Amino acid sequence: MFDIWRAILIVTQFIILLTFHEWGHAKSANMLGDSTARDQGRMSLNPAVHIDPIGTLFLPLIGSLFGGGFFGWAKPVPVNPYNLKKPRRDIMLIAAAGPFMNILLTFAIFMIIRSLELTINFQPYNSKVHLGIYRFLNEAALISVFLAAFNMLPLFPLDGFSVVNGLLPERASRQFSKLAPYGMPILMGLIFVPVILRINGPLIYLGKISFYIFGIIAKIVGVR
Numbered sequence: 001m002f003d004i005w006r007a008i009l010i011v012t013q014f015i016i017l018l019t020f021h022e023w024g025h026a027k028s029a030n031m032l033g034d035s036t037a038r039d040q041g042r043m044s045l046n047p048a049v050h051i052d053p054i055g056t057l058f059l060p061l062i063g064s065l066f067g068g069g070f071f072g073w074a075k076p077v078p079v080n081p082y083n084l085k086k087p088r089r090d091i092m093l094i095a096a097a098g099p100f101m102n103i104l105l106t107f108a109i110f111m112i113i114r115s116l117e118l119t120i121n122f123q124p125y126n127s128k129v130h131l132g133i134y135r136f137l138n139e140a141a142l143i144s145v146f147l148a149a150f151n152m153l154p155l156f157p158l159d160g161f162s163v164v165n166g167l168l169p170e171r172a173s174r175q176f177s178k179l180a181p182y183g184m185p186i187l188m189g190l191i192f193v194p195v196i197l198r199i200n201g202p203l204i205y206l207g208k209i210s211f212y213i214f215g216i217i218a219k220i221v222g223v224r
Contacts, residue, residue: 007064024101092166099148156183
């Protein structure tokens, strides 16, 4: 049975988290000398400027309605490498800023939970309201970690591709860049082939890694 309200809630969380992710890209690009995103209004925490109708709304909503995992994307933040002092290094830093922002958000979410625990005796078993808030915040934190982990896969057009490319020596970087056209087909295969064959795919393990990181951050903040 479809739960439309829960699906809308998950998509809302996804939009908020993606907004901060994309803002991280735009802000870091501006700090490194490229104002392209800022000039186009993309250095903003207004979700509307980052939403892609298919990747941010339609696909996540359909995936959430069917109760399974989903993937999505926002409008890419424009970056002009000619405005950067050290393009390969700076593009790496700009790419890393998105996942880094998601990890910071996870810390922030757990700090909110911890603050509620300390100030109003916030516990999920206290009431339905507490339980609802607790689930919302925990789910948002887990989605945020997964966004960071997923985007760090070294496949174009994900952030991890630019990060790895920036870390490699120049000669190896040129060879690695040649793999860019194959990134999207490989990514689609990782997502859809296991679903079609009804087997556990690599993304299952990425989910386990995300949950492990989620637990570590919660312990650091003192929530668990």
